[in-house]
Structures are given as C-alpha cells and as structure tokens.
Amino acid sequence: MTKITESVDLDRRGHVAVLTVNNPPVNALSRHVRQGLHDGLKQAAADTAVHAVVITCAGRTFIAGADITEFGKPPAEPSLHAVLDLIEGCPKPVVAAVHGTALGGGLEVALACHYRVGVKAARFGLPEVKLGLLPGAGGTQRLPRVVGAPKALQMIVSGDPIGADEALAHGLIDEIVEGDLAAAGVAFADKVLREKRPLRKIRDLGDKIAAARGEPEIFTEFRKSVARQTRGFRAPENCIKAVEAAVTLPFDEGLKRERELFLELLDSPESKAQRYFFFAEREAAKVPDVPADTPAREIRKAAVIGAGTMGGGIAMNFANAGIPVTVVEVAPDALDRGLGIVRRNYEATASRGRITPADVEKRMALIQGTTDWNAIADADIVIEAVFEEMPIKKEVFARLDAIAKPDAVLATNTSTLDVNEIASATRRPESVIGTHFFSPANVMRLLENVRGARSSKTTVATAMAVGRRIGKVPVLVGVCYGFVGNRMLHQRGLQAEKLILEGALPHQVDKVLTDFGFPMGPFAMGDLAGLDVGWRIRKGRGVKSPVADRICELGRFGQKTGAGYFRYDKGDRTPIPDPDVEKIITEVAAEQSIVRRHIGDEEIRERLLYPMVNEGAKILEEKIAIRASDIDVIWVYGYGWPVYRGGPMFWADAIGLRALRDRMLAFKKQTGDAFWTPAPLLDRLADAGKGFLGG
Ligand code: T1G
Ligand code: NAD
Numbered sequence: 001m002t003k004i005t006e007s008v009d010l011d012r013r014g015h016v017a018v019l020t021v022n023n024p025p026v027n028a029l030s031r032h033v034r035q036g037l038h039d040g041l042k043q044a045a046a047d048t049a050v051h052a053v054v055i056t057c058a059g060r061t062f063i064a065g066a067d068i069t070e071f072g073k074p075p076a077e078p079s080l081h082a083v084l085d086l087i088e089g090c091p092k093p094v095v096a097a098v099h100g101t102a103l104g105g106g107l108e109v110a111l112a113c114h115y116r117v118g119v120k121a122a123r124f125g126l127p128e129v130k131l132g133l134l135p136g137a138g139g140t141q142r143l144p145r146v147v148g149a150p151k152a153l154q155m156i157v158s159g160d161p162i163g164a165d166e167a168l169a170h171g172l173i174d175e176i177v178e179g180d181l182a183a184a185g186v187a188f189a190d191k192v193l194r195e196k197r198p199l200r201k202i203r204d205l206g207d208k209i210a211a212a213r214g215e216p217e218i219f220t221e222f223r224k225s226v227a228r229q230t231r232g233f234r235a236p237e238n239c240i241k242a243v244e245a246a247v248t249l250p251f252d253e254g255l256k257r258e259r260e261l262f263l264e265l266l267d268s269p270e271s272k273a274q275r276y277f278f279f280a281e282r283e284a285a286k287v288p289d290v291p292a293d294t295p296a297r298e299i300r301k302a303a304v305i306g307a308g309t310m311g312g313g314i315a316m317n318f319a320n321a322g323i324p325v326t327v328v329e330v331a332p333d334a335l336d337r338g339l340g341i342v343r344r345n346y347e348a349t350a351s352r353g354r355i356t357p358a359d360v361e362k363r364m365a366l367i368q369g370t371t372d373w374n375a376i377a378d379a380d381i382v383i384e385a386v387f388e389e390m391p392i393k394k395e396v397f398a399r400l401d402a403i404a405k406p407d408a409v410l411a412t413n414t415s416t417l418d419v420n421e422i423a424s425a426t427r428r429p430e431s432v433i434g435t436h437f438f439s440p441a442n443v444m445r446l447l448e449n450v451r452g453a454r455s456s457k458t459t460v461a462t463a464m465a466v467g468r469r470i471g472k473v474p475v476l477v478g479v480c481y482g483f484v485g486n487r488m489l490h491q492r493g494l495q496a497e498k499l500i501l502e503g504a505l506p507h508q509v510d511k512v513l514t515d516f517g518f519p520m521g522p523f524a525m526g527d528l529a530g531l532d533v534g535w536r537i538r539k540g541r542g543v544k545s546p547v548a549d550r551i552c553e554l555g556r557f558g559q560k561t562g563a564g565y566f567r568y569d570k571g572d573r574t575p576i577p578d579p580d581v582e583k584i585i586t587e588v589a590a591e592q593s594i595v596r597r598h599i600g601d602e603e604i605r606e607r608l609l610y611p612m613v614n615e616g617a618k619i620l621e622e623k624i625a626i627r628a629s630d631i632d633v634i635w636v637y638g639y640g641w642p643v644y645r646g647g648p649m650f651w652a653d654a655i656g657l658r659a660l661r662d663r664m665l666a667f668k669k670q671t672g673d674a675f676w677t678p679a680p681l682l683d684r685l686a687d688a689g690k691g692f693l694g695g
Helices: 031-046 080-088 105-112 127-131 139-147 149-158 164-169 181-194 217-226 235-248 251-266 269-283 309-320 332-351 357-365 390-403 419-423 457-469 485-502 506-516 522-529 531-541 546-553 579-591 601-621 628-639 648-655 657-671 680-688
Strands: 002-005 008-013 016-021 052-057 094-098 101-103 115-119 123-125 175-177 302-305 325-328 367-370 381-384 409-412 432-437 446-451 473-478
Touching (some): 052 181, 105 123, 115 164, 115 181, 139 149, 309 325, 309 357, 332 357, 332 367, 390 419, 432 457, 446 628, 473 628, 506 522, 601 657, 628 648
Parallel strands (some): 052 094, 409 432
Antiparallel strands (some): 008 016, 432 446
C-alpha cells in the first residue's frame, strides 16, 4: 500500500491497482483528494504490471461531492476536470466501486470511469441544485448520455438520489455487488480484462441523447412540470439549459456550456445562501453543552394527548417511522373525528401513489386511539397537543405525572405557553420539554424543541434524536413567549394588521411575501393555521387585534370554516379576496381615525421583515436561540422562508445591518412608534459594520 496523499492510498491486487479515498466524514473531493487521485492514476497508468484500476472509498460512503467548504475560495490545482480527463483518458479500464452515496462530484468521478459497480444500498445523485449550483464537472453532459435526457433532467433538477436497482436499470451502474467492495471491484475489473471489454467512455456514447435530439418538447414540458416547485430558484433553469446543451452540442462544447452555466451560479446570491444553509442545518443539530454522545432514551412506543389539528399529524410522524403510538382523547367522537382525518390523509397520499394502500393499513395499525389514559403507561415519550390554555395543560401534565412510566419524556406541543410553568405541574420537571411541531405536523419538517429551565440533558438529547428519527429538523430553543418562530412571526403580524388599516389590503400584503419567495403571505397563512387559535391566545392574554377579532367574532376561522381574511370555494384552498373583509378593515380604520393611503410594496416588505430581524437580535441577546443560523433554519423549515435567501438573519446581513437599522429609525421617526427601536445587538453590530453571522 502506497500513500499517495494524506487521503488517497494506492494498493495493488494482482494486475489491478486499487485507489482508496479516505477523507472523513464523507470523502469530499478536497484538494488533497484530487491530488491523490491525479497522481495515483498517473502512477497506475505508467505501471506496466497494472492492467486495470479500481477507485473506491473507505469509511461510510463513496465520494459525496466537491468539498463545499472550498467554494468561494481561489481554485486550487488539480481541478476536478483535470482528474476526470485523466480517469476517462486512462488507457486501462477504470472501475468505480460505490457504497453509501455517490453524490455530485462523486457521481461525476464514477461517470468518468469506464465501468461502475455498487452495493445494494448504494445511492447515486447529483444534488448540486440544492446548493444553488449545477453538476459542474461533466455531470450534465455524461449523465444524459447514460440515462437519457428525461431521466437526467429529473435527477439533476430534483437533486434527489436514486437507489442501486434503479441505477442498474438505467445503465448507470454495470453490476450490483456484495461482500468486500474493493475485492468485488477488482473481480469486476478482472472480468472486464478477461472479456476484453472496451474502454467505454461515456463522452462517446450518443444513442440516448440522439433520442432526444429534435424533441424540444421534452424540455418545454419538463419546464412546465417543475415551474411551481422551482419558482424563485435560479439553478434549475441553468440545469435544464446544461442538459439541453448535452443533447444539442458535441461533448466538449457541451462541457464548455456547462462551465459557463455553473460559473453564473457559483457567484450568485442564491447559491451563496443555499451553501450557507447546508452548513446551518447541520450546525442546528449540535447543542454545545449536550455532546453528541449524551445518552438519549430509546423510543419504542409513543403517545399523543389530543387528536385535533396537531395531535393527528404528530401521531402520523411516529407511525411513518414505524413507532407504535397511542392517541388519547376526551371522548370517542373526538377520537373518531381525529383518526378519521388521519386515515383520509394517508388515503390521499396513497391516491397520489406516494405510498401503497398496504402502507395505509400498516400505518393505521400503528396508531391506537383510546379515551383510557392507562393505555399510555408504557410509552417512552408522551406529546401533549390539547387546547392552548394553561389550566388544561397543567391538569393534563399532572395526570401524565401520575400515569407515565418513570423514565418517560413528557413533551408539550404548546405554541406560546410557559414550558416551565407546565413542568411545575409535575414532580419530574427534568423530564419535561417543549416539542413544537408546525401545521400540518405530518408535513412541516421543523421541530422547535423548547428546553425548560429544568429539562435534563438526557431529555434534550432524546427530543433532538426523536426529531431526526421521525424525519424532522430539530432546533433547540429556550423558553419565552412564542419561542423563536412565533415570537418573530408575532412582530410581523402586528405590522401586517397595521398595514391593512393604513391602506394596503390582505391580498396585496400577501403578494409582497409570495413575490419574495414565501409559499403564502401572513393572511393566507393565518387562514391555514386557523384564526381561532390566535383568537383563543389573544383572549387568554387580554390583547386585541381589532380586524382579526372582528373577523373571528363572525365565526370566520379561515380554511376550516370556508372564510377568514379570504373566502374559499368548497374543496379549494385558493384564497379569494372578500369585499366583506375590506369593509371590516375600512370600518375599523375609520373608528381609529386612520386615513388610509397608498402603500408601496417596498415599504410593505420592510415593515413585515425588518421587525422580524430585530426580534431575532433580541432572541440572540437573550440566548433563546443558540446561534443566528438556528433562527434561519427555523424560518426556512417552519415558516417557508425561501432557502435561496438563506433565512432572515443571513438576509439581513446581505442587506447590511446599518442600512436595515437606519430604515427602522426612519420608520420610528415617521410613526413615533417605539416598536421601531432597534435591538441593542442590532445597533452594536450596525455601528461596528458587522453581521449576525460574523464577518
Ligand atoms: N463538502 C464538505 N463537507 C461536507 C460535504 C461536502 N460535500 N458533505 C457533507 N459534509 C460534512 C457536513 O457538513 C458534516 O460536517 C459532515 O460532513 C457529515 O455530514 C463539481 C459542484 C453525504 C448524504 O451536495 O448530502 O459536487 O457537521 O451530517 O446526514 O459538480 O452530507 O459533522 O462538521 O450531512 O450522514 C455535491 C452533500 C457537492 C452532498 C451524508 N454534494 N452532503 O449525510 O451526514 S457540490 C452534495 C450530503 C459538487 C460538483 C459539484 C450529506 C450526505 P459536520 P452530514 P449525513
Ligand atoms: P385543536 O383544537 O384542533 O385540538 C385540540 C384537541 O385536544 C381537541 O380534539 C380536544 O378534544 C383535545 N383535548 C382537549 N382537552 C383534552 C384532554 N384533557 N385530554 C385529551 N384531549 C383533549 O387544537 P390544535 O390546533 O391541534 O392545537 C393543539 C396544541 O398545539 C395547542 O397547544 C396549540 O397551540 C398547538 N399548536 C397548534 C398549531 C396550529 O397551527 N394549529 C401549531 C403548533 C402548535
């Protein structure tokens, strides 16, 4: 075994040279890996005793792509292109032996090889679009030549990997192998030599792309089919153009076109935001004083109290992860209603072909409904999702304290209430934590875990681990009113109500945020979540929101009642502006002697988003959030902040905190409203010319 570089070893097995990449944690193509492959290949090519080469990786995965931490830095030789040319141009067969994930530049390395084998569990993908990029090392030119243009479009624009079976079916790999991977790679190389198979260079393959030549509708139809989910993203269109180039241009010209399209994206604000977010999401999983090896409770059985809007969705998450879950309700009719919605949701998913009817039954079988509280005595975690009223919450937790097993984690899904006060209703506050899901709970990926003053490290570790296990992105926050997300949302809501009183209309305000990239605006979002939830909270706190209160007094709770700020046709979720609401708004404005005026979109955007950022600064000062990037993860996964804008704190840094702070002061001067007072942290950073994310 020869060490070519710190991360690449060269070994000889008979006439086959084996190049092994070992660059933990995911064998990214850092400069020393590229150097190692480059020099190792040269060595193997020059060695007359070597008749073939296998490229494989140590550790948990094949190469997971270019080293994202190197982006934005001056390019270092050898380039990946140079390495791939060496692989494809090698006069001896080169075989890629894949396990784990061959992603991005990793799949491009495999595509430059003459043959590819993979283990059954291997996955293959080009996820660059998720970083606001495109496969920039020949992936957009080689993949279509193997799997055809339509499949390549689907893989490159979705960024989602495919499994080994599908890869084999599409000719992306030549064989699924078992046992020791390097040995299997060598055996395959020996077979290639024995059978005198040609050096199959994908650059020379033409039949699959020929099939798409003269069929521009493939691209037109594809653009139409992805228009909705790619709205606002820059990278998908460049990905499509690059695949078009693969079909219409000779290989080397296509490669040049790919390069142009890649460089356009590399410096784009969207890709910078999405690359920032890649690391922000991974940082959010880390809790400084709760090391990754802190023992978490094993969750074999779960329970949910309340089968309402949230309880049902929460139960589905556990069933989806194969964990049996018991749902407790006050009465059989409430239970039937709640579990009926759960079954209909599963059947709707099955009707769209995402799960099978058998899956529906399997998951429903994991969800047991009851009104008997003793049924939850053996649950490892209990999540409460009953009405948002403190007395009811405390009564429920006192009862849980009496029934639940000693080491159970007791969690509350409250959206605003004091988790410490809820915990005080038990004799085991160290086992109590907030697990704040977002509506619809079986869909939204964010889980805001709320650490109480007495929550133990094991309880925190368990809540974070459970979150990942049920497919959520858990972020840990502290106890305060509305935690992080709802607390910032509240500031936006206050301004949204003022904006419609002063002259804007709900659909105009919503359009400003949907143009910004949100899936919906504040008013349509209120209608989705149910205006009664906010009304119940306001009444509980003795605060008023004149327009919203008046709408609720009319029984207009949003989508669930067919009308809220907007009205909805039966079975349709499209918000329709309603003159009745405009009438309510103008009446309330008149009662408050507000002279309505034209308000421009720029002002609407600033007044909705700057107060959120300002509240984010206060949240950081109070250490309710561990880091600024956690706030961004919360807003992207919980509230639909467009990922290509990074999140509110990243976005604020991009605008410049001084400019943002000065606009707030301008609004303060204009309105005389202390609401616009910049947070001390914002002021300090603005004066220092710094940002929330350092720099
Ligand atoms: N570069 C640098 N660091 C990376 C990395 C990468 N490509 N991938 C992962 N990491 C770090 C990550 O930050 C974390 O660090 C640790 O590895 C474990 O990751 C030319 C332009 C492979 C499926 O987009 O999807 O190739 O937090 O927690 O859940 O065309 O990582 O421990 O310090 O995510 O098991 C394209 C990105 C690059 C794949 C493993 N490739 N990675 O998931 O672990 S662009 C990607 C992933 C490119 C070429 C272009 C996942 C994974 P830390 P993890 P995991
Ligand atoms: P909901 O009114 O739809 O459901 C509450 C359910 O709890 C009802 O079915 C009720 O019968 C049941 N219930 C009440 N008291 C009970 C008891 N003692 N034992 C068993 N069941 C009982 O309310 P929801 O929207 O699901 O909200 C539930 C909790 O989740 C609240 O704390 C809310 O703030 C929070 N939350 C709501 C949302 C949202 O968007 N709706 C989002 C996040 C968090």
